[in-house]
Amino acid sequence: MLSIPPQVAPGDTTADPTAPPRSSTSTESSGTLKRRSPHDADDDDGWQTIERGRPVKKNKKIPGVDSKRYPGIDFSQQARLQSKINVSSLRDLVMYIFADGPAPQWVSVKHRPEFRKIVTIMVPGLEEAMFKENVDFNTYSDLSPDQAIDRVSTSPDDYYPRALKKDALPEPLQPFADMFPHVWPVRAPGDDKYAKLHSPIQSMLSVPLKEKKGGLKPVSDPHGWKDVRTRITEFLAAPEDLMEHGFPKHPAMLRGPQRESFKDPEGWVHTRVNELSDGDVPEAEVEQGSITAGRQVLALDCEMCMTGEAEYSLTRISLVSWDGEVVLDELVKPDKPITNYVTQFSGITKEMIDPVTTTLKDIQTRLLDILHPRTILVGHSLDSDLKAMQLAHPFIVDTSILFPHPRGPPLKSSLKFLALKYLNREVQKGDGTIHGHDSIEDAKTCLDLVKKKCEKGKAWAAGEVQGENIFKRLARAGTSYRATGGPGATGGLPVGKSSAAVDWGDVTRSACSAATVTISCKSDAEVEAGIIRAVQGDPDGLEVPGGGVDFVWARMRELEALQGWWNRNKPNTTDSGAEETEPETATADMPTTNTTTSTDTTASASPLETHLAALSQRLKRIHSALPPCTALIVFSGTGDPREVGRLQAVQAQFRREYNAPDSNWDRLSVQWTDKEDQALRRAVRAARAGIGFIGVK
Numbered sequence: 001m002l003s004i005p006p007q008v009a010p011g012d013t014t015a016d017p018t019a020p021p022r023s024s025t026s027t028e029s030s031g032t033l034k035r036r037s038p039h040d041a042d043d044d045d046g047w048q049t050i051e052r053g054r055p056v057k058k059n060k061k062i063p064g065v066d067s068k069r070y071p072g073i074d075f076s077q078q079a080r081l082q083s084k085i086n087v088s089s090l091r092d093l094v095m096y097i098f099a100d101g102p103a104p105q106w107v108s109v110k111h112r113p114e115f116r117k118i119v120t121i122m123v124p125g126l127e128e129a130m131f132k133e134n135v136d137f138n139t140y141s142d143l144s145p146d147q148a149i150d151r152v153s154t155s156p157d158d159y160y161p162r163a164l165k166k167d168a169l170p171e172p173l174q175p176f177a178d179m180f181p182h183v184w185p186v187r188a189p190g191d192d193k194y195a196k197l198h199s200p201i202q203s204m205l206s207v208p209l210k211e212k213k214g215g216l217k218p219v220s221d222p223h224g225w226k227d228v229r230t231r232i233t234e235f236l237a238a239p240e241d242l243m244e245h246g247f248p249k250h251p252a253m254l255r256g257p258q259r260e261s262f263k264d265p266e267g268w269v270h271t272r273v274n275e276l277s278d279g280d281v282p283e284a285e286v287e288q289g290s291i292t293a294g295r296q297v298l299a300l301d302c303e304m305c306m307t308g309e310a311e312y313s314l315t316r317i318s319l320v321s322w323d324g325e326v327v328l329d330e331l332v333k334p335d336k337p338i339t340n341y342v343t344q345f346s347g348i349t350k351e352m353i354d355p356v357t358t359t360l361k362d363i364q365t366r367l368l369d370i371l372h373p374r375t376i377l378v379g380h381s382l383d384s385d386l387k388a389m390q391l392a393h394p395f396i397v398d399t400s401i402l403f404p405h406p407r408g409p410p411l412k413s414s415l416k417f418l419a420l421k422y423l424n425r426e427v428q429k430g431d432g433t434i435h436g437h438d439s440i441e442d443a444k445t446c447l448d449l450v451k452k453k454c455e456k457g458k459a460w461a462a463g464e465v466q467g468e469n470i471f472k473r474l475a476r477a478g479t480s481y482r483a484t485g486g487p488g489a490t491g492g493l494p495v496g497k498s499s500a501a502v503d504w505g506d507v508t509r510s511a512c513s514a515a516t517v518t519i520s521c522k523s524d525a526e527v528e529a530g531i532i533r534a535v536q537g538d539p540d541g542l543e544v545p546g547g548g549v550d551f552v553w554a555r556m557r558e559l560e561a562l563q564g565w566w567n568r569n570k571p572n573t574t575d576s577g578a579e580e581t582e583p584e585t586a587t588a589d590m591p592t593t594n595t596t597t598s599t600d601t602t603a604s605a606s607p608l609e610t611h612l613a614a615l616s617q618r619l620k621r622i623h624s625a626l627p628p629c630t631a632l633i634v635f636s637g638t639g640d641p642r643e644v645g646r647l648q649a650v651q652a653q654f655r656r657e658y659n660a661p662d663s664n665w666d667r668l669s670v671q672w673t674d675k676e677d678q679a680l681r682r683a684v685r686a687a688r689a690g691i692g693f694i695g696v697k
Contacts, residue, residue, distance in 0.1 A: 062628050063114060071114040071629050073694055075107050075182060081159040084187040087203040090633055090692060091470065094118050095207060097631065098497050098551060099477045107694070115696075117535060117630040119552045119622070122201070123615065125559030126636040127151070128691045130612065131176070131183055133168045137609035141563070145642035146679075149686035152639060158185060172613035175620045179632065180693035188638040188688040191411070195680045197644050197687050200637035202406075205511050205553065206467035221460075228457030231293040232376060232450065235458075237396045239276070243659040245401060247383045248392035252276050255661035269364050270392040271371045278373035279395050291454045295395075297322040298370070299378040299443035299450075302385040305348055306340035313338070314360055314388040315348045318439035319370070320447060326440060327370065331356045332363055347437055364391060378446050380415040399449050403461055419445050422452060422461055471499045471514040474551055498545055500534035502527050502554035512553070517544050524556045528618050532625045548627075556618075562611055565641055626697040635692035643683040647676065 063069040073093070085106050095101025097115050129135065129151040143151070161182035166174050176183075189198035237245075239253035251262045252273045264270060273279065281294035299320040304312035313334035319327040331348075333356040341348050371377070371393055379385055380399045386392065403418050405411040419425045427445050428437050453460060478497030501512030502519045504527070512518055519530035537548035560566050605613075623632060654672040657663050 502530035
């Protein structure tokens with residue numbers, strides 16, 4: 001299946017109206033602009049030249065392998081690496097060569113303008129341990145997932161790539177040494193602190209937004225967007241969501257034994273809500289078209305100061321009504337002495353608090369009179385505010401949940417970011433010495449975010465990735481060099497790079513749909529053929545441009561399935577968003593399907609060894625089909641994710657049972673203790689240990 005969505009055509013010379021003006025710091029009399037790049041020191045005169053007012057130059061002859069102009073990506077053993085490279089480092093390398101990415105510090109890119117194409121292939125299932133000389137493939141797959149993570153051979157401090165020597169590699173993988181000089185330890189995206197493993201595909205295909213003068217570019221509605229007015233009650237957090245995000249428990253949220261045994265902790269209070277249904281408003285009482293649905297909506301924000309090590313106490317509370325009127329704004333004196341006013345964040349000073357006599361108990365009493373069963377509290381990370389007030393309420397709309405972080409919980413976007421992104425408003429502009437956050441301003445900001453969400457509808461700003469699709473960025477900001485001629489060599493106009501995405505499933509239903517060409521596949525053999533076709537182009541140029549595209553992203557999945565890494569629990573979607581398709585050859589003899597190999601294998605060879613030999617030959621055929629001056633990048637994405645998936649499933653089941661309103665905490669089917677938590681963290685660290693290969697044809 002192949003489709004070509006509307007894109008900037010290769011060679012389109014239309015200027016991007018949003019492109020920043022070019023620097024004129026170095027203007028020659030010939031009418032050229034020159035930019036210095038440390039990685040272009042050997043390129044012509046050491047400058048990238050954009051010529052104006054001259055005829056289109058013919059492409060320079062492609063340099064021979066022995067030419068001084070031949071491009072390269074080289075690593076020096078004298079280089080001082082501070083950490084492992086990431087999947088994003090590979091993405092940035094692509095962006096540096098072809099567009100506006102930052103210059104890499106971990107390799108030297110030589111003769112950047114001479115690169116003609118870049119091919120990036122993700123092969124989940126590849127592991128560094130496979131490339132050891134004495135590996136036994138007959139027993140390699142015998143380890144259980146919790147044992148398999150022990151074969152991760154690179155420590156967290158092992159940053160440097162290992163040279164690939166053909167005679168020191170297992171026979172099935174020896175062709176890798178013909179294509180690549182090193183095997184790189186590549187750290188997969190994730191979060192060790194919260195034991196999270198993130199999508200390497202998203203990291204590869206999403207380029208960070210470049211902040212323009214004046215701050216982050218506000219979000220804009222897609223073409224054809226229609227607002228859908230939605231009641232605020234549609235955005236109320238469910239009881240299980242509140243408990244999962246650490247909100248104080250209210251008895252109305254509980255059922256059965258939990259409710260019967262519930263007691264407020266000492267010093268805590270809860271609002272006068274007996275049942276969740278107490279908040280319902282009969283339709284006859286709701287004004288037609290009302291967003292608030294007859295409910296009282298109050299935005300809440302608090303400021304805290306430190307009263308001990310890692311202990312914060314309430315020092316200011318602000319409540320703002322739906323129409324923006326301030327209902328309550330009080331300073332509060334904590335029961336304990338303040339050890340740090342954290343003025344740069346709280347805006348609170350000693351002089352402000354000294355004359356205050358209002359206590360936390362006074363505030364609690366007033367709030368219990370203000371908050372009734374039909375009250376909805378709006379705020380940002382309200383769990384912290386409610387804990388500071390030692391108060392529980394069951395009806396919450398939290399903007400940190402309503403506008404989720406693109407990498408999922410427990411990560412949260414800041415209110416400052418959300419305001420800039422969705423309201424085009426700068427907030428929390430304290431000078432860092434006297435004024436910090438203003439709780440009234442923050443409360444009103446939360447109200448405006450919720451109002452806009454109610455006006456736009458549920459689908460608006462739901463789970464947005466804070467980045468730009470790599471295919472779109474290449475089409476918009478791809479660079480044309482003088483060395484390769486083309487329309488970009490005259491007039492100084494940017495010329496977009498064409499691209500192709502070759503993947504399993506329906507590629508048009510994923511982020512890959514933004515590529516100039518999409519090729520959907522059902523086997524690795526089809527992926528191989530698709531890559532070669534995308535690089536070489538169609539003879540008639542009707543579907544794949546003649547001469548091929550500039551950038552290719554592809555994924556092979558049969559090794560992933562053979563290794564047992566394929567997550568079949570995901571309903572109909574992969575982590576790239578493409579339609580899930582079961583490998584046609586996902587069996588013990590999978591590698592032999594649609595595969596030819598010149599590597600001798602005996603009848604006793606294990607399925608893994610046979611498949612690795614086939615994979616090596618597949619990559620070798622792709623390498624042979626690439627034109628000169630083409631960069632080839634192969635990476636695994638992650639390490640073994642099976643143990644992470646198993647432990648996360650246990651953790652999710654524990655949370656569901658523990659947070660269920662009618663659960664019995666003494667009779668849970670699974671437990672989650674520090675032992676399981678440490679095991680998950682260890683599994684995540686191992687799963688983040690991927691590998692990569694970088695070469696130039």
